[in-house]
Amino acid sequence: MDPLLKLDDFTMHYRTKAGWVQAVDGVTLSLARGQALGLVGESGCGKTSIAMSVMKLLPYNSKVVRGRILFEGRDIYSMTDGEVRKMRWKGVAMIFQAAMNSLNPVYRVGNQIVEAIVTHEPETSEEEAWARVRSLFELVGIPKERMYHYPHEYSGGMKQRAVIAMALACNPKMIIADEPTTALDVIVQDKILREMDQIRRKINMSMIYISHDVSVIAEVSDVVAVMYAGKLVELGQADDVFKRPRHPYTYALMRAYPSILGEKHELATIPGEPPNLLDPPSGCRFHPRCDRASAECSKADPMWREICPGHYCTCHNPVEIGGTWVGQVRSGKAADGGDQLGTSSNS
Amino acid sequence: MALPATADAADAILRVEHLCKYYPVSRGLFQRRQLLLHAVDNVSFEVKRGEVLGLVGESGCGKTTTGRLIARLTFPTTGRIFVDNADVSKIQGADMAEFRKKIQMIFQDPYESLDPRMTIFDIVAEPLNVNGMGNLEEREQRVAEMLSLVGISPPSAFLFRFPHELSGGQRQRVAIARALVMNPTFVVADEPTSMLDVSIRTGIMKLLAQLREDLGISYLYITHDLAVARYLCDRIAVMYLGKIVEVAEAEEIIKEPLHPYTRALISAVPVPDPAVKRPVPTIKGGVSKPINPPRRCRFYERCPVAKSTCAEQDHPAPREVSGGHFAACHQL
Amino acid sequence: MRGLSQNWAVFRESRIGMLGLIVILLFGVFGALWPIMINTVWDPLIYHPVVGFDPMLLHPSPPTKAHLLGTDPIGRDILAQLMFSTGREFLLGVLSALITVVIGTVIGTVAAYYGGFTDTFFMRVADIMMLFPFIPLLVVVGSMVRLTFFPFAIILGVLGGFGGITIILKAQALSVKVRPYIDAARVAGGSSFHIIRAHIIPNVLPLSFLYMMFNVTGAILSEATLSFFGVLNIDMSWGMMIHTAEAAGYLFDFGKYWWLWLPSGLAITLFCAAFYMVGRGLDEVVNPRLRKR
Numbered sequence: 001m002d003p004l005l006k007l008d009d010f011t012m013h014y015r016t017k018a019g020w021v022q023a024v025d026g027v028t029l030s031l032a033r034g035q036a037l038g039l040v041g042e043s044g045c046g047k048t049s050i051a052m053s054v055m056k057l058l059p060y061n062s063k064v065v066r067g068r069i070l071f072e073g074r075d076i077y078s079m080t081d082g083e084v085r086k087m088r089w090k091g092v093a094m095i096f097q098a099a100m101n102s103l104n105p106v107y108r109v110g111n112q113i114v115e116a117i118v119t120h121e122p123e124t125s126e127e128e129a130w131a132r133v134r135s136l137f138e139l140v141g142i143p144k145e146r147m148y149h150y151p152h153e154y155s156g157g158m159k160q161r162a163v164i165a166m167a168l169a170c171n172p173k174m175i176i177a178d179e180p181t182t183a184l185d186v187i188v189q190d191k192i193l194r195e196m197d198q199i200r201r202k203i204n205m206s207m208i209y210i211s212h213d214v215s216v217i218a219e220v221s222d223v224v225a226v227m228y229a230g231k232l233v234e235l236g237q238a239d240d241v242f243k244r245p246r247h248p249y250t251y252a253l254m255r256a257y258p259s260i261l262g263e264k265h266e267l268a269t270i271p272g273e274p275p276n277l278l279d280p281p282s283g284c285r286f287h288p289r290c291d292r293a294s295a296e297c298s299k300a301d302p303m304w305r306e307i308c309p310g311h312y313c314t315c316h317n318p319v320e321i322g323g324t325w326v327g328q329v330r331s332g333k334a335a336d337g338g339d340q341l342g343t344s345s346n347s
Numbered sequence: 348m349a350l351p352a353t354a355d356a357a358d359a360i361l362r363v364e365h366l367c368k369y370y371p372v373s374r375g376l377f378q379r380r381q382l383l384l385h386a387v388d389n390v391s392f393e394v395k396r397g398e399v400l401g402l403v404g405e406s407g408c409g410k411t412t413t414g415r416l417i418a419r420l421t422f423p424t425t426g427r428i429f430v431d432n433a434d435v436s437k438i439q440g441a442d443m444a445e446f447r448k449k450i451q452m453i454f455q456d457p458y459e460s461l462d463p464r465m466t467i468f469d470i471v472a473e474p475l476n477v478n479g480m481g482n483l484e485e486r487e488q489r490v491a492e493m494l495s496l497v498g499i500s501p502p503s504a505f506l507f508r509f510p511h512e513l514s515g516g517q518r519q520r521v522a523i524a525r526a527l528v529m530n531p532t533f534v535v536a537d538e539p540t541s542m543l544d545v546s547i548r549t550g551i552m553k554l555l556a557q558l559r560e561d562l563g564i565s566y567l568y569i570t571h572d573l574a575v576a577r578y579l580c581d582r583i584a585v586m587y588l589g590k591i592v593e594v595a596e597a598e599e600i601i602k603e604p605l606h607p608y609t610r611a612l613i614s615a616v617p618v619p620d621p622a623v624k625r626p627v628p629t630i631k632g633g634v635s636k637p638i639n640p641p642r643r644c645r646f647y648e649r650c651p652v653a654k655s656t657c658a659e660q661d662h663p664a665p666r667e668v669s670g671g672h673f674a675a676c677h678q679l
Numbered sequence: 680m681r682g683l684s685q686n687w688a689v690f691r692e693s694r695i696g697m698l699g700l701i702v703i704l705l706f707g708v709f710g711a712l713w714p715i716m717i718n719t720v721w722d723p724l725i726y727h728p729v730v731g732f733d734p735m736l737l738h739p740s741p742p743t744k745a746h747l748l749g750t751d752p753i754g755r756d757i758l759a760q761l762m763f764s765t766g767r768e769f770l771l772g773v774l775s776a777l778i779t780v781v782i783g784t785v786i787g788t789v790a791a792y793y794g795g796f797t798d799t800f801f802m803r804v805a806d807i808m809m810l811f812p813f814i815p816l817l818v819v820v821g822s823m824v825r826l827t828f829f830p831f832a833i834i835l836g837v838l839g840g841f842g843g844i845t846i847i848l849k850a851q852a853l854s855v856k857v858r859p860y861i862d863a864a865r866v867a868g869g870s871s872f873h874i875i876r877a878h879i880i881p882n883v884l885p886l887s888f889l890y891m892m893f894n895v896t897g898a899i900l901s902e903a904t905l906s907f908f909g910v911l912n913i914d915m916s917w918g919m920m921i922h923t924a925e926a927a928g929y930l931f932d933f934g935k936y937w938w939l940w941l942p943s944g945l946a947i948t949l950f951c952a953a954f955y956m957v958g959r960g961l962d963e964v965v966n967p968r969l970r971k972r
């Protein structure tokens with residue numbers, strides 16, 4: 001079957017006073033119906049830029065340099081405005097990283113969602129829309145009477161949950177969730193991720209989760225894409241990428257993840273400075289910070305290749321499969337994670 | 348909540364006593380009767396000089412409100428806040444300017460807390476400007492230095508951009524730089540690293556720890572990320588629906604949580620391994636309602652260990668269970 | 680908020696806004712032609728808009744080769760009057776709109792920021808201004824002390840400034856005031872004056888600018904109305920041109936003497952519409968929500 005979404009060598013740059021920011025460079029990936037893709041990467045590497053490109057909501061200082069984005073087989077950059085409007089919300093809905101920017105400060109939150117529903121589904125009556133909003137609020141865990149409040153009366157996490165409710169309101173074919181749970185505590189996050197997962201399976205919706213939090217990505221995605229400095233560096237089944245990270249960046253990222261399980265140990269960072277996208281490093285963009293870099297890394301751009309079936313990576317010296325960090329975490333989990341849950345009697 | 352008696356009261360840079368903040372809210376579109384939303388309800392704690400106190404808790408439980416009260420962005424309904432033993436609500440005139448220099452806040456939403464019409468330079472330099480610190484050249488230098496400290500590199504590529512030309516995490520770091528540029532003595536950090544990846548976040552955490560060593564900065568560190576709290580904080584306070592339900596040393600609270608809410612919170616932390624399926628949290632679903640809450644324990648409806656006595660009594664007062672470990676639960 | 684070039688890009692997509700802008704530019708060129716014409720081609724004795732007179736014709740004369748739009752009842756060239764007035768209309772419209780907007784912005788933000796008594800006071804003033812029929816009032820005042828050009832522009836601006844625009848700009852300032860970046864400025868140690876000047880006003884300004892466009896329209900229309908009633912001491916304007924025709928009794932047969940009122944009437948309409956359309960175009964820049972859905 002045709003993939004629902006396909007990015008083909010997509011490249012997009014921003015113009016700034018200091019030069020062109022190469023925010024998305026040669027990204028190729030595809031997403032099947034019902035599939036959940038996790039997109040991880042450093043802050044500022046271009047995750048939101050990809051999402052905005054798919055929504056065709058790029059700012060005016062952006063430029064699509066080359067490549068295409070196909071939604072249901074159609075190039076969205078050759079669609080008319082009317083078609084794009086139709087695609088948004090019903091086709092692709094987005095949970096924006098800037099939760100507040102998608103809420104209008106002068107309208108009550110409930111009214112905004114109802115308006116979104118009736119605009120995009122003219123056949124729905126207002127009462128039905130209100131009923132749907134009520135059930136969505138239940139889903140995201142906001143008391144229903146707070147539908148009638150203004151956004152500034154919400155806490156940070158409540159705004160974010162309202163935006164999640166809004167994205168789910170029109171049963172889209174695909175949702176792009178940009179850091180959907182950053183402002184939420186783990187219990188609410190857990191509940192929302194579970195519910196979204198259920199909805200996704202029920203209506204066979206596709207999902208792109210963007211997050212800096214690898215543990216969230218691990219929980220919700222089938223496929224994981226790792227980005228560094230505007231480029232995709234690794235792509236594969238979630239299991240593969242997490243258990244056998246092949247790109248040195250992915251490997252370092254996983255290792256740096258602090259855990260609350262097991263003993264407290266010194267936190268690892270990835271040495272060096274975040275890359276300057278105005279003038280990205282030559283060859284492999286990760287080479288100045290890479291502990292496996294060889295001479296050719298600074299010269300030649302590594303190829304995007306299938307390193308094992310379904311597992312893509314761009315690296316001259318990929319990490320060998322072998323003892324990885326995951327083992328430790330797992331055993332830590334078994335040792336005292338289980339314990340913590342079990343021995344709940346106290347005092 | 349009962350205060351952990353410190354040997355020397357002057358030791359505390361921040362002391363909060365029986366703090367309450369109720370917001371009047373309307374019930375619905377047509378019902379005009381005013382109800383009270385108990386955002387912060389009888390909260391007491393203190394932060395010692397050079398200490399990092401973590402504040403974790405459910406979304407909407409009143410963490411930001413507590414921070415805003417401390418930074419004097421809003422006034423408490425009742426209760427008092429002391430910074431350096433001075434009552435915050437009584438500060439006036441020239442003392443106010445001093446207070447503003449001492450206390451800084453990093454706001455939760457970096458999309459909303461940076462003025463969209465200002466460049467990054469103007470934003471970070473604003474505290475210097477309004478306090479008339481240094482000339483333009485010195486400010487520029489200081490701002491560039493701050494930006495590279497928080498990992499906005501090279502600063503020259505960002506100084507004259509507008510906030511909308513930055514990614515979420517970059518904005519967050521700009522907000523951190525702005526709060527630290529004046530060398531404050533106390534920082535209310537409201538989820539300052541929620542949009543940062545582990546590597547940059549670790550860098551920021553190390554920076555905060557460094558500044559605390561060098562300059563003795565104390566923090567109230569609001570976060571929902573227990574792993575971060577564990578690494579950065581000396582003590583952690585857990586909040587639920589306007590109440591502090593547990594306070595203890597960071598390691599202790601993570602290893603031996605006492606309050607049923609804390610336990611649920613810790614068991615819900617996700618693990619970066621797709622093969623691990625965590626159990627569904629033990630606490631019951633349902634949503635917490637802070638509007639005119641009943642007198643009984645705020646956690647009662649969702650508590651897995653609640654007994655009927657919990658429903659009959661008032662919200663439990665915190666009790667020192669072991670040295671420095673306070674928890675508020677009838678069933679301990 | 681976007682940079683200038685991005686704003687321009689958004690604005691350019693608005694057809695109505697662009698059309699308005701083009702019309703304004705054409706008026707600009709038209710007005711700029713006046714000093715050139717009078718110094719080169721046109722004989723000031725014949726073509727002066729106020730004291731010119733063409734002795735070769737009977738007046739009012741319909742369009743001829745020499746007077747492309749004809750002459751008025753006392754023998755002055757209509758085209759010259761039209762051109763001459765354009766610059767004054769620009770001056771009047773922009774000056775009074777500027778005054779209105781400056782006053783409205785300052786009062787609106789101050790009322791929003793401080794709230795309480797300040798707010799109530801200015802809002803009541805605004806209510807009174809809105810309800811008060813100040814055009815008829817000006818007709819009365821004007822018939823006693825005939826207003827000249829600048830005092831008139833200033834009065835118009837001030838009256839507008841305390842009126843409805845304050846309410847609109849206050850609403851905007853209120854929505855800016857609850858933004859966290861205002862809190863951030865306060866934590867940084869900014870005084871109320873600093874916060875109003877550096878944060879609230881800049882964020883209200885796009886809307887002020889937008890309303891300035893609509894106010895130009897309002898000012899020109901008021902001027903035309905009052906000139907028509909002959910209560911302004913202004914030597915020449917589009918309103919005056921119609922007034923001249925009316926005073927001499929030619930408007931009773933307006934089909935026959937169309938050149939006396941049509942060019943100026945059209946100019947007023949087009950000019951006002953153009954500023955209104957630019958305002959609409961700016962609306963899409965200022966309120967991006969109109970763009971998204």
Ligand SMILES: Nc1ncnc2c1ncn2[C@@H]1O[C@H](COP(=O)(O)OP(=O)(O)OP(=O)(O)O)[C@@H](O)[C@H]1O
Binds near residue numbers: 015043514515
């Ligand atoms: N409108 C813009 N103009 C110029 N540069 C921009 C613009 N938007 C983003 N950028 C730059 O492009 C890069 C990618 O930004 P993007 O928002 O996609 O990052 P991100 O991966 O979502 O990061 P984060 O996790 O921090 O949100 C960043 O370096 C950012 O500074």
Ligand SMILES: Nc1ncnc2c1ncn2[C@@H]1O[C@H](COP(=O)(O)OP(=O)(O)OP(=O)(O)O)[C@@H](O)[C@H]1O
Binds near residue numbers: 156370406409412
């Ligand atoms: N200005 C306000 N008017 C009315 N209610 C408010 C206002 N500000 C906050 N609240 C309410 O007070 C409660 C506490 O809000 P607060 O922002 O302190 O939560 P929080 O702990 O920071 O949550 P989060 O982690 O989601 O940001 C929430 O129920 C919120 O809706």
Ligand code: SF4
Binds near residue numbers: 248284290291297
């Ligand atoms: S290509 Fe070279 S520099 Fe890049 S990640 Fe692989 S080893 Fe490191």
Ligand SMILES: [Mg+2]
Binds near residue numbers: 047097178516
């Ligand atoms: Mg982003």
Ligand SMILES: [Mg+2]
Binds near residue numbers: 156410411412537
């Ligand atoms: Mg908050």
